[in-house]
Amino acid sequence: MVYVTQAGRAPRGSVHEKPLLLALLVTLTLSAIFVSFPAIDLAVARLFYVEGQGFPASGIAALHTFRAFGQYFPLTLTIVLVIGLVLKLIYPSRPSLFPPRFTLYFASLFLFGPALLVNGIFKPLFDRPRPRSIIEFGGTEPFVHAWGLGGNVFDDRSFVSGEAAVVVCLIPLAFFVPVVWRRCVFWLLSLFAALTGLNRMAFGAHFLSDVLIAAGLMVILSIALAYLFYGRSGSASCDIKLEAAMTDVGHRLHALRRQAIAALTRRLSLTPMLLSPAPAVADDKET
Numbered sequence: 001m002v003y004v005t006q007a008g009r010a011p012r013g014s015v016h017e018k019p020l021l022l023a024l025l026v027t028l029t030l031s032a033i034f035v036s037f038p039a040i041d042l043a044v045a046r047l048f049y050v051e052g053q054g055f056p057a058s059g060i061a062a063l064h065t066f067r068a069f070g071q072y073f074p075l076t077l078t079i080v081l082v083i084g085l086v087l088k089l090i091y092p093s094r095p096s097l098f099p100p101r102f103t104l105y106f107a108s109l110f111l112f113g114p115a116l117l118v119n120g121i122f123k124p125l126f127d128r129p130r131p132r133s134i135i136e137f138g139g140t141e142p143f144v145h146a147w148g149l150g151g152n153v154f155d156d157r158s159f160v161s162g163e164a165a166v167v168v169c170l171i172p173l174a175f176f177v178p179v180v181w182r183r184c185v186f187w188l189l190s191l192f193a194a195l196t197g198l199n200r201m202a203f204g205a206h207f208l209s210d211v212l213i214a215a216g217l218m219v220i221l222s223i224a225l226a227y228l229f230y231g232r233s234g235s236a237s238c239d240i241k242l243e244a245a246m247t248d249v250g251h252r253l254h255a256l257r258r259q260a261i262a263a264l265t266r267r268l269s270l271t272p273m274l275l276s277p278a279p280a281v282a283d284d285k286e287t
Contacts, residue, residue: 020223027216031147034209038145041207045131048202055132055204063199067163070196074110074166077173081106085246092250100242102176105229109172113221114165118214125149128159132204146209160214161206167193168218172226 034040048055057063084097096103128148129141133156136143146159171193174186197211229238 020220020227023216023219023223027213027220030209030212030216034146034213038143041146041209042136042143044208045137045201045204048204049131049137054138055202057199057202058132058204063202066195067199067203070163070167070192070199074170077106077170078110088246089250089253092247092254096243096246100246101229101238104242105225106169106172108225108229109169109218109222110166112225113169113218114162117217117221118160118162118165122160123157123162126159127157128210130156130158130205131201131207137204146207146213158206158210160217161197161200161210162214163200164193164197164206164211165214165218167196168215169222171219172222175226 048057050056081098081103085103088094088096126147126149128144128146129139131137133139133141134143135141144159148159171186171189174182174189177185193215197206197215200206200211201208
C-alpha cells in the first residue's frame, strides 16, 4: 500500500503508479480463488479445530487480552482525534492539535470502512455463518463460501471480519510518521493486523477469506481516500482552508455562547423584578 502524492516521482508502468488498481486486482483475485476453491477456508479453519473441544484457543485468556487491545487501540485513536477537534473548536485561535486533513482522512476511513461498508452493508447482506457454527465443526449451520448469500438469517455473521477491517485501517498511520520510521511502523502495524486476523480464525470466529477480503477492501478504501485528500494537485492547500474554516466555526460558536450567556444573564436579572410584589397605591382621600 503506497501513496504517491507527487506523480512525477513514480516510474511509469510501476506498481507505485497505480496502487488502487493493484489493490483492486489482488482483492478480486483472492475473491475468485476462495469462491472457486471453498475447501481452502475449511482446511485452514480445521487447523484450529479439535474434535470434541471445538476451537480451544477461544479459552486462552492471553488471546482475549490481545483481542481487547486490538479493539481499544483504534477506539483510542478515534477518541484522540475527537478531542483534537473539540480543542480546536474551544480554542479557535490556536492551531489544530492534528492537521485537519489527517483528522478528516481517518474519520472518513473508519466511518466508510468498518462502520458503513462492513457492519452496515456486508454483515446484513451476506449471511455467512462463522466456522464454529457450521456442521463441519460441531455446529448446526451449513457451510457457505465467501460472497455467498446463504439462504437463512444468522444472528452471528462471519463475512467479512470487522475487527480485521478496523486494524487494517490503522496501517496508513505509517505514512504520517517521519520517513526514517515509516518502513518499521508499516511492518509493525501490518504484523499487528495479521495477528489480529489469525486470532479471530483461531477463535473459530472467521474464515481465512473473511480476513483477507476485509483487508483488501480496506486497502482499496484507504488508497482511494488518500488520493482524494492527498494525491490531487493543489490538495496541500486543503489544510490551510480547513484550518481557516474550523477557526471560523470556533469563533462563531464562541459568539453564540456569549450571546446565550448574555441573554440568560438579562433574563435572570429581570426575574426578581418580575417576581417582586407591586408597590401598594395609597387611596386618595378628599380633604
